[in-house]
Amino acid sequence: MIYPENFERKIGFNEIRTLLKGRCLSSLGTEWVDKELHFMHDFEQIKQALDEAREYKIFEEQTDEEVETEFFDVREALLRARPERTFLEELDLFNLKRSIASVLSYAKLFTQKVDDEALSTTDADTENNRGQIKYLYPALGKMACDVAVFPDIIRRIDNILNKYGKVKDTASPELLSLRHQIEITTRGISHSLRSIINEAQTSGYIDRDVTPTLRDGRLVIPVAPALKRKIKGIVHDESATGKTVFIEPSAVVDANNKIRTLRAAERREVIRILQEITIEIRPHIPELISSLHFLAHVDFLRALNAFSNSFGAIVPNIQPKPSISWMRAIHPLLQHSLAKHGGKVVPLDVELRPGQRILLISGPNAGGKSVCLKTVGLLQYMLQCGMPVPAGEDSCPGIFDDIMIDIGDEQSIENDLSTYSSHLQNMKVMMKSANSRSLLLIDEFGGGTEPQIGGAMAQAILKRFIDNLNFGIITTHYQNLKHFAEQTRAVVNGAMLYDSKLMQPLFKLKVGNPGSSFAIEIARKMGIPADVIDYASKLVGKDYVMSDKYVQDIVRNKEYWEAKRRNITLKEQQLESTIARYEREMTDFQLERKRVMADAKAEAKHLIEQSNARIENTIRNIREAQAEKEKTKNLRNELAEFKTQIETDTDEQDRIARKIAKIQRRQQRKADGGDSAKAKSAAEQKIAATKLRNLSNSCNSQSSVSPSNNNKVLRAGSYVRIIGQSSIGRIESISGKSARVLFGMLYTQVPVSRLESCEAPKEENTALTQNATFVSKETRDAMYEKRLHFKPEIDIRGMHIDEALTAVSYFIDDAIQLEQSKVRILHGTGTGALRELVRNYLKTVPGVKHFHDEHVQFGGAGITVVDLA
Missing domain, CATH: 3.40.50.300 (P-loop containing nucleotide triphosphate hydrolases)
Incomplete structure (x- = not known):
C-alpha cells in the first residue's frame, strides 16, 4: 500500500520517471517506465529486478560484441496488419526487421551459458542443480530465455528490402522487368526533352540554365508565360508567382503516359510482394508483440543503467525483513x-x-x-x-x-x-x-x-x-x-x-x-x-x-x-598492527640467526676436518718421499697455498662474525647466549688455521732441519733463520722464550724454539739475502695504512668470553706487529670475569712485557694497561 495517492509527487518520484524516460531510445522504453515501473513488496520480485539492473551494468561493461540498439515501436502497425488482405508498409516492415534483429541480438547475449569447466565443483547445490541451465547472466538469462526470436523473418525481409528500407528490384522478376522498362522509357524522355530544350534555347524561347523538372509525375519544361505558345505541348501547372508555366511537349506525352502506367504496375507489384510477406508474418504477430515487450524491457534497463551511472547509484544488499x-x-x-x-x-x-x-x-x-x-x-x-x-x-x-x-x-x-x-x-x-x-x-x-x-x-x-x-x-x-x-x-x-x-x-x-x-x-x-x-x-x-x-x-x-574514541581505536589498531609486524620480523630474524649460526658451525667443522686431512696427507707424502727433495718442496708449496686459502677464509669468517655480533648487540642487548656461538665458530676456524700453521712448520722442520744446528746456544747477535725457511736474520734481543729478530728491515718477534742457528751471510751473498728478505711496496703501504688507523685501545665490555678472547688476541697481535709500546684494554669491573680472562691470556703472550691496572683517575681496575716488548 502506498499512501496517499499523490505519494510519488510528494517524494519526487515523478521527476525520477521523467529523467528515466529522457534516456530511453523509443516509445517502447518510455511506456515501460510509465506502466511497468511500480512499487513492489514481494522480495523475490524486487531481487529479480535489482539483479537485472546489476547484471545489465556488468553486461555493458564486459561485452565486446556489436549489439543492435535499434528500438522501434511497430505494435500499432502489426495490429493493423492482422485482418486479411492488409499489409505492412515498407517503413513498418523495415522498422520491424530492425527491432526483431535487436531482440535476437540481446536474447543471444543474455542467454550465454557458463562453461562446464567454469562451474565450481565445490558448489553445495551441484547435485540439486545438475541438469539446470547456468547462464552467464542469471537474471537476464531468466528474462530472455522464453523470448521468441525470428531469424527466418529477418532473412526474408532482408531478401525483399534494401539497406534503405525500399523494396529491392530483385524482390520479384515482374518488378525487375517493370523497373527496367521505366528506366529505359525515362532515358528516352530525357533525350527527347534535351533535344527540345536545346532547340528552344537556340531560338531564344527559354533561358540557357533551364532543365527538365517533374510535375505530377511527368517530365515538363519551365517556360515564360509569354512564350508558352512557342513550344507545342500541354500546360500542366504554373508557379505560385505566375511567372513560369510547365509545359509537357507533345513529343513526350505518350512516353510520360507509358511511365505512369508502368509506375502503377510497379506499385501493384510492390503491394503484392508486401502482402505476400505480411501473410507470412501474420501468424506470428502475438509473439512479435511479446518480443517487442522484451525489447521495451531492454530499453528500460539501458536507460536505467545510464541513469544509475550519472548518479553513482548501486544495487545494495537487501534483506526480506523491514529494516532501515x-x-x-x-x-x-x-x-x-x-x-x-x-x-x-x-x-x-x-x-x-x-x-x-x-x-x-x-x-x-x-x-x-x-x-x-x-x-x-x-x-x-x-x-x-x-x-x-x-x-x-x-x-x-x-x-x-x-x-x-x-x-x-x-x-x-x-x-x-x-x-x-x-x-x-x-x-x-x-x-x-x-x-x-x-x-x-x-x-x-x-x-x-x-x-x-x-x-x-x-x-x-x-x-x-x-x-x-x-x-x-x-x-x-x-x-x-x-x-x-x-x-x-x-x-x-x-x-x-x-x-x-x-x-x-x-x-x-x-x-x-x-x-x-x-x-x-x-x-x-x-x-x-x-x-x-x-x-x-x-x-x-x-x-x-x-x-x-x-x-x-x-x-x-x-x-x-x-x-x-574513534581516534583512540584507530591508534590502537595501528599499534597492534605494528606490534604484530615487529613480532613477525623478530621471529624471522631469530630463524635467520639460527640458520646462519648453524651454517657457520658446519663450515667450521668442515674446515677443521679438511685441514686435518690435508695435513695428515702431506706428512704421509713427505715421509714416503724421503730423499726426493723436489717432491718434498712441491708438497710444502701446496700446503702453504692451502694454508693461505684457509687463513683468508678464516679472516672473512671472522669479519662476518664480528659484524653479526655487532648487529646483535645493538638490536638485542638482552638476548640469550646464542651470540657466542657465532664468535665461537669464528674462533674454531682461527684455531684450525693456527693448528694448520703449526703443523705445517712442523712438517717443514722434519724435512729440512739439521739436528746439529739446534744444539747451538742462541744469544743476542747470533744469526738465525726460521726452521724450514731460507731467510737469515740477526737476533737483537731475547726475552724468555721469545726472540726479537731483524729480517732485512723488518723486526719480528719469534719463539726461540722455531729458530735455528746458521752461519753469518757472506759479503757476496748480501744482495741475495736482501732480496730474500725484501718487503714489497704493497706490503709496506698496507702496514703504513694499518699503523695510521690503529687505535691503542680496545673496548670489550658486553662481549661474551669467546668473542672477547678472540678480539683481544687480534688486538695484541696487531699491536706487536706495529711495534706499539703500550696499549689499553677496557673490560670494566663487573664480576671481574673479563679482567681475569684478559690477564690470563696476556701471561701467555711472549711479546707482553708487563700489564697493570690503569690509574684510578683514568679507570682503575676497569682498564688493563699492557706494556709490549
Whole structure:
C-alpha cells in the first residue's frame, strides 16, 4: 500500500520517471517506465529486478560484441496488419526487421551459458542443480530465455528490402522487368526533352540554365508565360508567382503516359510482394508483440543503467525483513539540482539498530530534516521499484509492505480541511492501516495547532505507532517528544547538526542525540532586535532556554568524545598492527640467526676436518718421499697455498662474525647466549688455521732441519733463520722464550724454539739475502695504512668470553706487529670475569712485557694497561 495517492509527487518520484524516460531510445522504453515501473513488496520480485539492473551494468561493461540498439515501436502497425488482405508498409516492415534483429541480438547475449569447466565443483547445490541451465547472466538469462526470436523473418525481409528500407528490384522478376522498362522509357524522355530544350534555347524561347523538372509525375519544361505558345505541348501547372508555366511537349506525352502506367504496375507489384510477406508474418504477430515487450524491457534497463551511472547509484544488499540501514545516502534530485550550480550533496547515514523502530529527527529550520525524510522515502521507493539507488555499498535496507507519508500542507477548501485537520486525517489512516511491515514518514509531527495540545497529541499518536510495531522517520521540534524518545527503547533521537559558530546548518544527521532548534541564535543572525529576543526568552523562561543550550552542549561534547574514541581505536589498531609486524620480523630474524649460526658451525667443522686431512696427507707424502727433495718442496708449496686459502677464509669468517655480533648487540642487548656461538665458530676456524700453521712448520722442520744446528746456544747477535725457511736474520734481543729478530728491515718477534742457528751471510751473498728478505711496496703501504688507523685501545665490555678472547688476541697481535709500546684494554669491573680472562691470556703472550691496572683517575681496575716488548 502506498499512501496517499499523490505519494510519488510528494517524494519526487515523478521527476525520477521523467529523467528515466529522457534516456530511453523509443516509445517502447518510455511506456515501460510509465506502466511497468511500480512499487513492489514481494522480495523475490524486487531481487529479480535489482539483479537485472546489476547484471545489465556488468553486461555493458564486459561485452565486446556489436549489439543492435535499434528500438522501434511497430505494435500499432502489426495490429493493423492482422485482418486479411492488409499489409505492412515498407517503413513498418523495415522498422520491424530492425527491432526483431535487436531482440535476437540481446536474447543471444543474455542467454550465454557458463562453461562446464567454469562451474565450481565445490558448489553445495551441484547435485540439486545438475541438469539446470547456468547462464552467464542469471537474471537476464531468466528474462530472455522464453523470448521468441525470428531469424527466418529477418532473412526474408532482408531478401525483399534494401539497406534503405525500399523494396529491392530483385524482390520479384515482374518488378525487375517493370523497373527496367521505366528506366529505359525515362532515358528516352530525357533525350527527347534535351533535344527540345536545346532547340528552344537556340531560338531564344527559354533561358540557357533551364532543365527538365517533374510535375505530377511527368517530365515538363519551365517556360515564360509569354512564350508558352512557342513550344507545342500541354500546360500542366504554373508557379505560385505566375511567372513560369510547365509545359509537357507533345513529343513526350505518350512516353510520360507509358511511365505512369508502368509506375502503377510497379506499385501493384510492390503491394503484392508486401502482402505476400505480411501473410507470412501474420501468424506470428502475438509473439512479435511479446518480443517487442522484451525489447521495451531492454530499453528500460539501458536507460536505467545510464541513469544509475550519472548518479553513482548501486544495487545494495537487501534483506526480506523491514529494516532501515542507509549509509552515505544521497537524494538524486537534490544532487542533480546542485550539480548544475557546482554544489555537492552531503551524504546521510540513517540507520536503526535492532530494537529501534522509529527515528525522531529534530534540529533547526532549514537544517535538512525534511530532506533527510524525503531521501529515505525516495530511496526506499526506488529500491522497491527495482532501481539502483545512490547510497554506499555497505547499506543494507529491508523491504516494507506499505509506505505512508504525511508531508506538506494538505488543507482543502472543498473538503473543509484545515492544515491540522489534514494531518489528523493522515494520522488516522496510518494508525488504522499500518502494521509491523509499514514505513511511516511524517514531517513536522504534531504541527499546525496550539503547541501544548499539539505536542500531547503527537506523543499519544507516537505511542500508538510503537504499540503497532510500525517503522518510521519523524521530524519534530517538540521537546516532549525528544524526552519521550530518550525514555523509550523503540524510539531513537536524531539531530541535524548546526555550526553554532558560523551559524549555518551542516546538513549532517547524528543518530543518538536530540537536536536543538537554535531559534534564538537564528533570530539573532536574521537581525531581529535584541530587545525582542530578550523579551521572548523571558516569556518561555530561563529553564527552557538553558535546557536548549544544554542540549547543544551535550551534542557538541558527545561528538567531541566520540571523535576522540574513534581516534583512540584507530591508534590502537595501528599499534597492534605494528606490534604484530615487529613480532613477525623478530621471529624471522631469530630463524635467520639460527640458520646462519648453524651454517657457520658446519663450515667450521668442515674446515677443521679438511685441514686435518690435508695435513695428515702431506706428512704421509713427505715421509714416503724421503730423499726426493723436489717432491718434498712441491708438497710444502701446496700446503702453504692451502694454508693461505684457509687463513683468508678464516679472516672473512671472522669479519662476518664480528659484524653479526655487532648487529646483535645493538638490536638485542638482552638476548640469550646464542651470540657466542657465532664468535665461537669464528674462533674454531682461527684455531684450525693456527693448528694448520703449526703443523705445517712442523712438517717443514722434519724435512729440512739439521739436528746439529739446534744444539747451538742462541744469544743476542747470533744469526738465525726460521726452521724450514731460507731467510737469515740477526737476533737483537731475547726475552724468555721469545726472540726479537731483524729480517732485512723488518723486526719480528719469534719463539726461540722455531729458530735455528746458521752461519753469518757472506759479503757476496748480501744482495741475495736482501732480496730474500725484501718487503714489497704493497706490503709496506698496507702496514703504513694499518699503523695510521690503529687505535691503542680496545673496548670489550658486553662481549661474551669467546668473542672477547678472540678480539683481544687480534688486538695484541696487531699491536706487536706495529711495534706499539703500550696499549689499553677496557673490560670494566663487573664480576671481574673479563679482567681475569684478559690477564690470563696476556701471561701467555711472549711479546707482553708487563700489564697493570690503569690509574684510578683514568679507570682503575676497569682498564688493563699492557706494556709490549
